[in-house]
Amino acid sequence: MVSTLDQIFVLLKHWIVAHMPAALQSVVGVLLSVVCIIxxxxxxxxxxxxxxxxxxxxxxxxxxxxxxxxxxxxxxxADGIKSLTKEDIVPVxxxxxxxxxxxxxxxxxxxxxxxxLPMGRNMTLVHMDAALLFYFAMGASTELSVFMAGWSSRNxxxxxxxxxAVAQMISYEVPLLLSSVGVVMATGSLSLDKIVEVQNQxxxxxxxxxxxxxxxxxxFVLFAIAxxxxxxxxxxxxxEGESELVAGYFTEYSGFKFAEFFLAEYVGMLSVSGLxxxxxxxxxxxxFSFLQFIPSWIWFFSKVMLSICVLxxxxxxxxxxxxxxxxxxxxxxxxPFTLLNLVDVAVWRFMGEGWARWIVCSAIVVIAYVVMVRAxxxxxxxxxxxxxxxE
Amino acid sequence: MLGEGILKGLAETARNFAGSFVSKERLTTVEYPEERxxxxxxxxxxxxxxxxxxxxxxxLRCVAxxxxxxxxxPKCIYIEKSKDxxxxxxxxxxxYPAKFDIDISVCMSCQICVEVCPFEAIKMNTEFExxxxxxFGGLLLDRKELAKSNEYYHQIHPTExxxxxxxxAEEKAKAEAKARTDSAAKAKAAADAAAKAAAAPSKxxxxxxxxxxxxxxxxxxxxxxxxxxxxxxxxxxxxxSTPKTEGGD
Amino acid sequence: xxxxxxxxSALTVFGAVAAVxxxxxxxxxxxxxxxxxxxxxxxxxxxxxxxGFAQILIYIGAVAILVVFAILLTRxxxxxxxxIFSPSWFIGMTIAAGVFAMLGWAVIQSVHVLPHxxxxxxxxxxxxGNALMGRYVxxxxxxxxxxxxxxxxxxxxxxxxxxESK
Numbered sequence: 053m054v055s056t057l058d059q060i061f062v063l064l065k066h067w068i069v070a071h072m073p074a075a076l077q078s079v080v081g082v083l084l085s086v087v088c089i090i091x092x093x094x095x096x097x098x099x100x101x102x103x104x105x106x107x108x109x110x111x112x113x114x115x116x117x118x119x120x121x122x123x124x125x126x127x128x129x130a131d132g133i134k135s136l137t138k139e140d141i142v143p144v145x146x147x148x149x150x151x152x153x154x155x156x157x158x159x160x161x162x163x164x165x166x167x168x169l170p171m172g173r174n175m176t177l178v179h180m181d182a183a184l185l186f187y188f189a190m191g192a193s194t195e196l197s198v199f200m201a202g203w204s205s206r207n208x209x210x211x212x213x214x215x216x217a218v219a220q221m222i223s224y225e226v227p228l229l230l231s232s233v234g235v236v237m238a239t240g241s242l243s244l245d246k247i248v249e250v251q252n253q254x255x256x257x258x259x260x261x262x263x264x265x266x267x268x269x270x271x272f273v274l275f276a277i278a279x280x281x282x283x284x285x286x287x288x289x290x291x292e293g294e295s296e297l298v299a300g301y302f303t304e305y306s307g308f309k310f311a312e313f314f315l316a317e318y319v320g321m322l323s324v325s326g327l328x329x330x331x332x333x334x335x336x337x338x339x340f341s342f343l344q345f346i347p348s349w350i351w352f353f354s355k356v357m358l359s360i361c362v363l364x365x366x367x368x369x370x371x372x373x374x375x376x377x378x379x380x381x382x383x384x385x386x387x388p389f390t391l392l393n394l395v396d397v398a399v400w401r402f403m404g405e406g407w408a409r410w411i412v413c414s415a416i417v418v419i420a421y422v423v424m425v426r427a428x429x430x431x432x433x434x435x436x437x438x439x440x441x442x443e
Numbered sequence: 444m445l446g447e448g449i450l451k452g453l454a455e456t457a458r459n460f461a462g463s464f465v466s467k468e469r470l471t472t473v474e475y476p477e478e479r480x481x482x483x484x485x486x487x488x489x490x491x492x493x494x495x496x497x498x499x500x501x502x503l504r505c506v507a508x509x510x511x512x513x514x515x516x517p518k519c520i521y522i523e524k525s526k527d528x529x530x531x532x533x534x535x536x537x538x539y540p541a542k543f544d545i546d547i548s549v550c551m552s553c554q555i556c557v558e559v560c561p562f563e564a565i566k567m568n569t570e571f572e573x574x575x576x577x578x579f580g581g582l583l584l585d586r587k588e589l590a591k592s593n594e595y596y597h598q599i600h601p602t603e604x605x606x607x608x609x610x611x612a613e614e615k616a617k618a619e620a621k622a623r624t625d626s627a628a629k630a631k632a633a634a635d636a637a638a639k640a641a642a643a644p645s646k647x648x649x650x651x652x653x654x655x656x657x658x659x660x661x662x663x664x665x666x667x668x669x670x671x672x673x674x675x676x677x678x679x680x681x682x683x684s685t686p687k688t689e690g691g692d
Numbered sequence: 693x694x695x696x697x698x699x700x701s702a703l704t705v706f707g708a709v710a711a712v713x714x715x716x717x718x719x720x721x722x723x724x725x726x727x728x729x730x731x732x733x734x735x736x737x738x739x740x741x742x743x744g745f746a747q748i749l750i751y752i753g754a755v756a757i758l759v760v761f762a763i764l765l766t767r768x769x770x771x772x773x774x775x776i777f778s779p780s781w782f783i784g785m786t787i788a789a790g791v792f793a794m795l796g797w798a799v800i801q802s803v804h805v806l807p808h809x810x811x812x813x814x815x816x817x818x819x820x821g822n823a824l825m826g827r828y829v830x831x832x833x834x835x836x837x838x839x840x841x842x843x844x845x846x847x848x849x850x851x852x853x854x855x856e857s858k
Contacts (some may be wrong), residue, residue: 110463111456114472129834150722181819185745192753196725199760218757225753242817320583352748368460369452 058347061088078155089166097318099126100357106363111368121213135311141256143206143304153355155305155312156283162316163332164190170248171306172336172349184236187327189339194320195221197292198301201313203302213300216375217284217291222254223382230390231275234264234397235262235331237381244327246318248335257341265416267396270421272332274390276362279324283317285363287370290378325359326352350394385428449612484600489547489584490556491591492517499590506531507540511565520548520556533618545589547573547615550581563607569599592618696737704730717763725756742817 056063065084071081087432089331102117102125109116118124144152158253168183171178202214236242253260262268281288284300292300328333333355336348337403373381396416403409462469473480490511507524523542531537554566568591575581597604610643707727711720727752735744824832 085513107460113459113463113469115463115470115474115746147716147719150719180741182741182745185742185749189745189748189753195757196722196760199757200722201762203764211764215761218761221590222754240818254767271803289787365453367455370449428445 057085057286058173058349060172060347062171075290077171082177092313093163093166093319093322096322096357097315097351097373098132099321100318100360100364101131101314102128103357103361104367107361107364108368111365132311135308138307140307140309141304145206146304147204147206150200151304152309155302155309155316156206157200158194158316159312159319160324161193161197162320164327165320166326168244169323169326169333170172171326171352172347175336175349179245180243182234182242184247187244188225188420191228192225193326194316197316201305202301205301207304209297210301210303213291213293213297214304217301220284220288220291220378220382221282222382223379225277226384227274227382227386228278228282228386228391230394231271231278232327232331234267234271234394236389237374237394237397237401238268239261241375244330245288245337248330249336256342258340259334259337259341259355261332261339262335263332264294265400266417267393267400268332268394268411270389270396270413270417270426272328274386274393275328275332277386279328280363280366283321283324285321286367287373287380289367289372293372321360321363322356325356325363328359329355339383383425383432389420389424392424393417396420482569482599485603486569488552488571489550489568489573490542490545490554490569490589491567491570493564493566493584493596494590494592495593497592499587499592501529502592503539503586503590504531504562505540505543506537506562506564507543508561510559510561514555514559515569515580516555517549517551517552519546519551520544521546533615537620540586543586543589544583546583563611566596566600566603694737697734700730700733700737704734717787718760721756721763722760724759725752728752728756741821 065081068084069081070076072353105127106116107126116124117127120126120130142148165187168180168186176183191349198217198221199214202210202212202217205211235247239247241247241250251259251261258264263272284291291297292302297303302310305313329352335355338344338346338348338354340352396413399416400409400413403412459469493504494500495504507522509522509524512518512522521542521544524542525539525541527538528536529539544613552567554567557567567589573582593604593608596607702729707723707725707730710723711727714720714723728747732744732747735747798799
C-alpha cells in the first residue's frame with residue numbers, strides 16, 4: 053500500500069502505456085511525462101506567485117491580493133486570463149523575429165532542465181549519466197534568450213537590463229557550478245539519481261543529506277546565493293530593477309510574451325530549487341527514517357516549495373545590491389570561498405569515516421569564513437555600505 | 444560578522460509576517476471600498492456650487508458674475524447668465540447662472556475659483572470616485588450635478604463652512620441694518636436722495652457698458668469710482684483679489 | 693545516415709551559412725549559436741553526452757555571450773549600409789576551401805585506416821573523468837596552467853588600464 057502510493061504516478065503511466073498499441077508505446081510514455089511536467093510546474097508557478105504576493109504583503113503589514121475568490125486564491129487565474137487577452141505590442145523599431153523568439157526559447161530551455169530532476173522514487177524523465185551537466189548546459193542557455201529580449205526591443209532600458217542580467221548570470225554561474233562540484237566529488241557521479249540515492253541512507257534515524265556535513269552546509273549556502281543571483285531574484289534583481297530600469301530586459305513585452313518571461317522566471321526558480329533540494333536536501337528522501345512511509349514525491353515538492361518560501365522571505369527582507377557590490381561579492385568572496393570549499397570536500401573524501409573528519413572539515417569551513425570576511429572587510433570589498441554623496 | 448545583518452533583517456520580516464496575522468493594528472492599509480479612512484478636512488478635489496435651503500435651483504448662491512470663469516487657469520468653467528433675476532440670500536434680486544459647466548477632466552484642483560468668488564458660491568468638493576465610462580459627457584458636470592447643499596458643505600469642511608456662514612450672516616445683518624437706515628434716511632431726506640438718484644444713473648451705464656460681463660454688484664461702482672480708464676480695459680475690474688495673473692483677456 | 697543526422701546537419705549548416713551572410717552582426721552571432729547548438733546535438737546523437745553538454749555549456753553559455761557582448765561594446769551592432777561582399781572574400785574562400793580539402797582528405801584516409809565495424813566504446817562521463825585524472829592528468833594540468841596564465845594576464849591588462857586612468 054505504501055509503495056503503491058509512492059509509485060502511483062509511475063504505475064498510472066505504465067497502465068496507460070500498456071493500453072496503447074505497441075508502436076506508440078514509447079512515444080506515449082515520453083509524452084505523458086512531458087505533459088505532466090508542463091502541467092504541474094506552471095500550476096506551481098501560479099501557487100508560488102500567489103504565495104509571494106500574499107507573503108510579501110504580510111511582511112509589509114498589508115493583506116495582499118484578497119479580491120478574486122476566497123482569500124484571493126483565484127488571483128493567478130485572473131492574472132492569466134488578463135495576460136492572455138491583452139494586446140500584444142511589438143515596438144516599431146524592434147527586431148520582430150528575435151523579439152518573438154526570445155520568450156519562446158527562454159521558456160523552452162527553462163523547461164528542459166526538468167528532464168533530469170528526480171521528482172520522486174523512479175520519477176526521473178530521463179536517466180542520464182551526465183544529468184548535472186545537462187542541467188547546467190540548459191541553465192546557461194537562458195542567458196542568450198535574455199540577451200535576445202533586451203537587444204531586440206530597441207530600448208535602452210531593455211538593453212541595460214539585458215547587459216546586467218548577462219554579466220550577473222555569467223558571474224554567478226561559476227560559483228553555482230563550483231558549489232555543485234563538491235557534491236559530485238563526494239558522490240563520484242554526475243547523475244542526479246545516484247546523488248539522491250547516496251543521500252537516501254539513515255543512521256540513528258537521521259538522513260545522510262549533504263547539508264548536514266560541514267562542507268555541505270557551506271556549499272548549500274553558496275549554492276543558494278548563486279542560485280538566487282542566477283534566477284535574478286531579489287536582492288540580486290538588478291536586471292529588472294523596477295526603480296531603475298522599468299522592468300529590465302522585458303520592458304517592451306506585453307500580453308502573453310510578458311507572461312512567458314514571468315513564467316520562465318518562476319519556473320526557473322522552481323527548477324533551481326529542485327536542483328538545490330536534490331543536491332543538498334536529499335531530493336525525494338524523507339528527513340527522518342520513520343517518515344519514509346510518506347510518498348517520496350510529496351517530500352520533493354515540499355522541499356521545493358519550502359525553498360520558494362525562503363526566496364520570498366529573502367525578497368521581502370533584503371534591499372537590492374549595487375552593480376559593483378554584486379560583482380565584488382561574486383568574484384572576491386563567493387568564488388574564492390567555493391574553491392576553498394572544494395578543498396574541504398577533498399579532505400572529507402580522503403579522511404575516511406570517523407569523527408576526526410567532522411572536526412577537521414568544520415574547522416576548515418569556519419577558518420575559511422573568518423579569514424575571507426576579515427580580508428574582505430579590510431579591503432572594503434564587503435564592508436557596510438558607505439554613503440559618499442548622501443548626508 | 445558578515446551575515447549577521449541579514450539574519451536580523453530576516454527576523455524582522457518574520458516578526459512582521461506573523462504579527463500581521465495577530466494584531467489588526469499593524470495593518471497599515473484599509474479594505475478600501477468597504478471601509479474608508481476619514482478624509483482630512485483640508486482635502487479637496489473638484490469644485491461644487493453651494494445652495495441654501497432645500498431647492499437647489501432657487502438657493503444657488505452663484506450670481507453668474509463669471510469671475511471664476513475668467514480666473515480659471517485651465518479654463519474649465521463655462522457660464523451662461525440668465526435673462527431674468529431671482530432674489531439672493533439677502534433678498535436682493537440677482538442674475539443666476541442659466542448654465543454652469545465644469546469640465547473636471549480639465550480642472551486642475553487649484554482652488555483659484557474658490558478664492559476669487561466674492562459670494563462664497565463655489566467651494567471645493569472632496570468627492571474622488573468620479574470614474575465614468577463616458578469619456579466626454581461623464582466628466583462634464585453641469586449645474587445640477589455641481590449643486591450641493593450647504594449642509595453637505597458643513598459635512599465635508601465643517602470649520603470652513605462655519606466661518607463662511609458667520610461671514611454671510613454678518614453681511615446679511617449689515618445689509619438689513621443698511622436697508623433699515625436707508626429706509627429711515629429715505630424718509631428723512633427725500634430731496635437728497637432724489638439728487639443722488641439723479642447722479643447715480645449717469646455713472647452706472649458707463650460702468651455697465653465698459654464691463655458687460657461683470658454683473659457683480661459692488662464692482663461696477665468701484666470701477667467707476669476709481670477712474671474712467673477701466674472702461675477701456677474690460678478685463679481689469681474683476682481683478683480685485685489677484686491683480687497680476689493675466690494681461691488682457 | 694539517419695534522418696536525425698540529416699536534420700541536424702542541415703540545421704548546423706544553415707546556422708553557419710546564415711552567420712556569414714546575414715547583414716546585422718548580432719543576427720550573425722545568433723546564427724552562430726544555432727550552428728553551435730546543431731553541433732552539440734550532433735555530438736549527443738553520437739552518444740557523446742559529455743562533449744555535447746560541454747559544447748552547449750561553453751559555446752552557447754559562454755562563447756556566444758562573449759561574442760554578443762563584444763559586438764555591443766564595440767558599437768558593431770549597427771547594420772552596415774554597404775553590401776557584405778568584399779575582395780577579401782576570395783582570400784577567405786581560398787583558405788576555407790584549403791582547410792576543407794585537408795580535413796576531407798584526413799577523413800577519407802582514416803576510413804581506409806580504421807576497420808569498418810568501429811568498436812563503440814560508449815564512454816561514460818565516469819570513464820572520461822577517470823581518463824582525465826589518470827592517464828591524461830599531465831596534459832590536463834598543462835592546459836589548466838596555460839588557461840590560468842591567460843586569466844592572470846587578462847586581469848593584469850585590465851588592472852593596468854585602470855591604474856593609468858586614475
